Amino acid sequence: MNQKSETRKEEIITTAAKLFKEKGYSAVTMRDLATAMGIKAASLYNHINSKQDILNTIIISIAEAFTAGMETIIQSEDSSIEKLKQIVALHVKITSNNTNGMASLNNDWMHLEEQLDYYLQLRNDYEDNFQVIIQQGIVANELKPNNPEIIMFSMLSTLRSLYLWLPKKEDFNPADLAMNLSEILIDGINT
Amino acid sequence: MNQKSETRKEEIITTAAKLFKEKGYSAVTMRDLATAMGIKAASLYNHINSKQDILNTIIISIAEAFTAGMETIIQSEDSSIEKLKQIVALHVKITSNNTNGMASLNNDWMHLEEQLDYYLQLRNDYEDNFQVIIQQGIVANELKPNNPEIIMFSMLSTLRSLYLWLPKKEDFNPADLAMNLSEILIDGINT
DNA sequence: GGAGCAAACTAACAAGTGTTAGTTGGATTA
DNA sequence: TAATCCAACTAACACTTGTTAGTTTGCTCC
Numbered sequence: 531m532n533q534k535s536e537t538r539k540e541e542i543i544t545t546a547a548k549l550f551k552e553k554g555y556s557a558v559t560m561r562d563l564a565t566a567m568g569i570k571a572a573s574l575y576n577h578i579n580s581k582q583d584i585l586n587t588i589i590i591s592i593a594e595a596f597t598a599g600m601e602t603i604i605q606s607e608d609s610s611i612e613k614l615k616q617i618v619a620l621h622v623k624i625t626s627n628n629t630n631g632m633a634s635l636n637n638d639w640m641h642l643e644e645q646l647d648y649y650l651q652l653r654n655d656y657e658d659n660f661q662v663i664i665q666q667g668i669v670a671n672e673l674k675p676n677n678p679e680i681i682m683f684s685m686l687s688t689l690r691s692l693y694l695w696l697p698k699k700e701d702f703n704p705a706d707l708a709m710n711l712s713e714i715l716i717d718g719i720n721t
Numbered sequence: 722m723n724q725k726s727e728t729r730k731e732e733i734i735t736t737a738a739k740l741f742k743e744k745g746y747s748a749v750t751m752r753d754l755a756t757a758m759g760i761k762a763a764s765l766y767n768h769i770n771s772k773q774d775i776l777n778t779i780i781i782s783i784a785e786a787f788t789a790g791m792e793t794i795i796q797s798e799d800s801s802i803e804k805l806k807q808i809v810a811l812h813v814k815i816t817s818n819n820t821n822g823m824a825s826l827n828n829d830w831m832h833l834e835e836q837l838d839y840y841l842q843l844r845n846d847y848e849d850n851f852q853v854i855i856q857q858g859i860v861a862n863e864l865k866p867n868n869p870e871i872i873m874f875s876m877l878s879t880l881r882s883l884y885l886w887l888p889k890k891e892d893f894n895p896a897d898l899a900m901n902l903s904e905i906l907i908d909g910i911n912t
Numbered sequence: 913g914g915a916g917c918a919a920a921c922t923a924a925c926a927a928g929t930g931t932t933a934g935t936t937g938g939a940t941t942a
Numbered sequence: 943t944a945a946t947c948c949a950a951c952t953a954a955c956a957c958t959t960g961t962t963a964g965t966t967t968g969c970t971c972c
Contacts, residue, residue: 538918538919552831553747553831553832554745554746554747554828554829554831554832555745555748556744556745556747556748557746557747557832559958559959559960560959560960560961561958561959561960569919569920569921570920570921570922571960571961572920572921572922572923572961572962572963573919573920573921575960575961575962576918576919576920577919580960580961581960581961582960611911637745637828638745640743640744640745641744641748671912672911672912673910673911673912674908674910674911674912676901676904676905676910677901679890680898680901680902680905681905681910683879683882683886684879684902684905684906687878687879687881687882687885688874688875688878688879690878690882691874691878691881691882694878695874699870707871710867710868710871711871711875713867714867714871714872714875714909715875715909715910716909716910716911717865717909717911718905718906718907718908718909718910719864719865719867719872719906719907719909720802720863720864720865720907720908721862721863721864721865729948729949750928750929750930751929751930751931752928752929752930760949760950760951761950761951761952762930762931763931763932763933763950763951763952763953764949764950764951766930766931766932767948767949767950768949771930771931772930772931773930
């Protein structure tokens with residue numbers, strides 16, 4: 531539990547996230563992870579409790595970051611469009627901080643066990659809040675009266691896929707990308 | 722190779738696709754698949770060659786459908802915006818025909834082995850064609866001069882996520898959904 | 913120099929993996 | 943009726959899985 535051990539544990543989790551992104555949680559073995567760390571599989575257990583625990587840690591910490599970010603956005607007095615831009619920025623920020631972890635959150639959440647219900651609750655709350663913002667935007671005549679679910683689906687799909695693109699586009703800084711994306715998602719692409 | 726055997730083989734592949742969607746390729750065992758079919762694992766091998774082969778069949782057939790669809794779109798004389806709408810419709814159509822297979826294509830393509838290179842080639846060609854259409858739209862002043870890669874990323878992310886949403890939205894018919902989506906993706910959401 | 917400890921190791925485990933071989937029963941065909 | 947065949951079965955295989963137990967190594971601090 532001291533400083534050194536925490537650091538080593540974090541190294542393992544970071545490495546695991548990278549492998550999970552490449553092949554998915556189920557296809558990565560503890561021996562794969564150990565090899566990537568330069569040690570033997572059994573040695574991993576000096577630092578972590580189980581494979582399952584690694585996944586929990588990766589996913590739940592990110593999910594809670596999204597929840598906290600959404601909380602802040604919802605409580606602001608900004609317009610709906612402004613809030614949507616803040617959501618875009620939130621996704622860009624969290625994703626650029628932890629690209630590999632985002633892959634696990636997107637693709638391996640169903641392999642959570644004890645924490646699955648908690649995760650689903652966070653996700654549902656997030657999507658509910660997202661949709662309320664869109665509905666308020668429609669009521670306030672900031673947004674076209676399109677189906678709110680389809681709007682959210684479209685935006686969220688793009689934002690959730692960011693983890694695939696950010697690593698390839700290191701020439702974009704997060705702020706620029708967030709602005710660009712907001713423009714495309716909100717204003718559309720046609721002239 | 723007769724009619725009955727083909728049908729049974731297709732049943733297995735369909736069932737496999739469903740399981741692969743729920744837990745991912747690596748987490749589904751041949752015993753899981755057999756149980757879902759109501760038979761024993763060994764019996765599966767009367768119909769299929771290997772687990773790997775099932776994945777190949779699922780993914781490659783869809784990837785080729787996309788390639789064929791894109792070929793048709795590219796050869797048309799329509800405007801760029803019209804072509805983009807056709808791409809949206811193509812995704813909606815293929816996805817609604819095989820929601821489960823789309824999950825494998827999106828999430829388990831990296832577990833292809835002999836066919837991995839072929840798949841990647843199809844995907845790259847598809848994305849190249851997609852981007853050319855966008856660039857032509859910008860040159861022709863149909864589209865705002867946004868970064869073509871970001872535009873494609875945004876559209877493609879949404880379209881690739883359709884497999885997650887279509888099953889929940891059976892009240893939308895494909896044609897309506899394609900129209901709605903085109904509007905949001907092309908015209909944006911603000912007033 | 914010896915106690916304490918973090919972090920690696922070897923060896924082993926029970927359970928689960930994809931797959932093969934050979935067999936059986938019931939329908940179809942000659 | 944006899945021969946063929948499909949599609950299921952049981953049994954077994956070699957290997958891989960996550961994990962535990964117990965041991966060793968080298969560092970830090972009194």
